[in-house]
Amino acid sequence: MLGTTIILAFRAINRHKLRSFLTTLGIIIGVAAVVTMVTLGNGATAAVREQISSLGANVLQLRPGQGFGRGGGGPRPPDFKEADLTAIQNQLTGVRAVAPLVQSSGTAIYEGNNWSTTVYGTTSAYSEVQQWKVADGRLFMPEEEEAGKPVCIIGNTVRTNLFQNNDPLGKRMRIKGVSCQVIGVLSTRGQGGFGDQDDVVVMPIRFVQRRFTGDRDVSQIMVAVDDAYDTATVQASLEELMRERRKIKPGTEDNFNVFDTKQISDTLTGTTTILTQIVGAVAAISLLVGGIGIMNIMLVSVTERTREIGIRLAIGAVAREVLMQFLVEAIVLSCLGGLIGLLLALVASIAIAPLMQVPFLFDVKVNLIAFLFSAAIGVVFGYFPARRAAALNPIDALRHE
Amino acid sequence: MADNPIISLRGVTKIYGEGPTAFQALKGIDLDIEQGDFVAVMGPSGSGKSTTMNILGCLDVPSGGAFLFKGRHVEALDRDQRALLRRRYLGFVFQGFNLLSRTTALENVELPLLYRGEDKKTRYDMGMAALDKVGLKPWWDHTPAELSGGQQQRVAIARAIVTQPDVLLADEPTGNLDSERSIEIMELLTDLNRNSGITVLMVTHEPDMAAFARTIVHFKDGLVERVDAGASA
Numbered sequence: 097m098l099g100t101t102i103i104l105a106f107r108a109i110n111r112h113k114l115r116s117f118l119t120t121l122g123i124i125i126g127v128a129a130v131v132t133m134v135t136l137g138n139g140a141t142a143a144v145r146e147q148i149s150s151l152g153a154n155v156l157q158l159r160p161g162q163g164f165g166r167g168g169g170g171p172r173p174p175d176f177k178e179a180d181l182t183a184i185q186n187q188l189t190g191v192r193a194v195a196p197l198v199q200s201s202g203t204a205i206y207e208g209n210n211w212s213t214t215v216y217g218t219t220s221a222y223s224e225v226q227q228w229k230v231a232d233g234r235l236f237m238p239e240e241e242e243a244g245k246p247v248c249i250i251g252n253t254v255r256t257n258l259f260q261n262n263d264p265l266g267k268r269m270r271i272k273g274v275s276c277q278v279i280g281v282l283s284t285r286g287q288g289g290f291g292d293q294d295d296v297v298v299m300p301i302r303f304v305q306r307r308f309t310g311d312r313d314v315s316q317i318m319v320a321v322d323d324a325y326d327t328a329t330v331q332a333s334l335e336e337l338m339r340e341r342r343k344i345k346p347g348t349e350d351n352f353n354v355f356d357t358k359q360i361s362d363t364l365t366g367t368t369t370i371l372t373q374i375v376g377a378v379a380a381i382s383l384l385v386g387g388i389g390i391m392n393i394m395l396v397s398v399t400e401r402t403r404e405i406g407i408r409l410a411i412g413a414v415a416r417e418v419l420m421q422f423l424v425e426a427i428v429l430s431c432l433g434g435l436i437g438l439l440l441a442l443v444a445s446i447a448i449a450p451l452m453q454v455p456f457l458f459d460v461k462v463n464l465i466a467f468l469f470s471a472a473i474g475v476v477f478g479y480f481p482a483r484r485a486a487a488l489n490p491i492d493a494l495r496h497e
Numbered sequence: 498m499a500d501n502p503i504i505s506l507r508g509v510t511k512i513y514g515e516g517p518t519a520f521q522a523l524k525g526i527d528l529d530i531e532q533g534d535f536v537a538v539m540g541p542s543g544s545g546k547s548t549t550m551n552i553l554g555c556l557d558v559p560s561g562g563a564f565l566f567k568g569r570h571v572e573a574l575d576r577d578q579r580a581l582l583r584r585r586y587l588g589f590v591f592q593g594f595n596l597l598s599r600t601t602a603l604e605n606v607e608l609p610l611l612y613r614g615e616d617k618k619t620r621y622d623m624g625m626a627a628l629d630k631v632g633l634k635p636w637w638d639h640t641p642a643e644l645s646g647g648q649q650q651r652v653a654i655a656r657a658i659v660t661q662p663d664v665l666l667a668d669e670p671t672g673n674l675d676s677e678r679s680i681e682i683m684e685l686l687t688d689l690n691r692n693s694g695i696t697v698l699m700v701t702h703e704p705d706m707a708a709f710a711r712t713i714v715h716f717k718d719g720l721v722e723r724v725d726a727g728a729s730a
Contacts, residue, residue: 100611100612100614103611104611107600107604111598111599111600112599403595404597406595407595407596407597407608408608408612409556409580410554410556410583410589410595411583411588411589411608411612411656412580412581412582412583412584412585412587412609412612412613413580413584413612414576414577414580414581415576415577415580416577417612490556491551491556491557494591494595
């Protein structure tokens, strides 16, 4: 009997193709919107997580100032010194590697090619802290670090823009007006939330301090925590050590801050997840509106097809069969709408994901839920018109003009 | 056979509405219809013939009295039981054809078989056989809009007889047709009555059409006025 009812439903839908399409348009748009939003949202979350993990797993970032930025008024908190680095290395347990960082920006030039980029001054420990390997060439030698020799390791973007297809190793390029020799090329990391991660030139910190920043300060220290140790414990002892070293009196606030990359990761992914949920919820409202659209058309359809219902009742359809016919029609419509919506969402997600620079992640669960939801809308909003159809009196229905 | 009519009405009344506005459409109908009969029901508007047809067609129930169909008390059946009775034993032909639009002749004819749960092959075979019987086999894939009035009524008759019913109820089947088509339809009904043994109950205004019947029942003011033998008796 259900098979018969489904045949009847398809026939009825087939008889009114345009109207059926318009009826289900609300569902199509609703499902497509929800699934696209959630798919892209999931992609964004994954992208954020990916970018954060590119900062290095279990890395504590030590910066001057409170919280993000350098704080509001008051004197600028002092940067760190090289001695802080040594102290962290020698006095803290659970530290895998420590790397200092100073930043500068400038133009790199090679044989008439210009490229504006960021210069990181650090040590070879940077590679270990960031788990960022040199693809070609080598890291700094201890004596190069010690003396602040003009050598540099370049990111892939810099390599492409300055050297095109030529081998950059051993070549001399100019950075902010100073000549330096390329000794290595970093492996490719790709786009991140903080811009192109491969657009970087890494140089010995002493060189950057001497030639670019002009002092011996270290603006940031990155501490990689040994996997065997608890990050929170190491963070606590790091904070304690720094308070001591920076002579902060008990009761006063830190003039530095420690970021746990994992914590940032959790916060940011949490934020994107909430955003996804909100956008998804807004889109879900359009699904509801789509459902009301189906009910509206089904009610009109019942009125318009009163005579048809009369014929069916006269030739022996029982009330339940008429109810089922209209109910199944609504469900078939909304399911078809759901399927088309899913297809549309798939196309839209694949098309939009690269524009938003997020990965396309097909989420079976979201697709399934959206489909089941559209089917449920068919049941809920199809029931009322179907019941009205089934309750018709065959004599009156046959007389209906 | 005479002592075992297929349809038997005893003191059937029908009252529409309640209280002072109530209208008594039927005031006590007694009527027996034998199996295989061809009955024409005549009478002016408001005489109760349509109400009687609705009751005979199991579409409506009497307010009082008894309606026995094949010995069963229809007045005691509920809505769905009556629907199953219609499905099993009755066929309907209407004045306005009442075919499903945008639906082929065959699909229209197959409709009652769908509700009987027949499979695709059986539906096709029986549907085509019924269309053949009304002479419309070559038109099986035409929609009502592509058929003339006479052809549409033939499709409707095919739909009514496809389930091989015991009784065919026709409500002014020629009311929307010219006289030539009307006679064709009447000849078709007569043929079905004679050769397929289907009992035919037909409401008509036209004495010419009633002349095809074997029995003519005249209604007046909610009562059976008289029962005549038709021209073909």
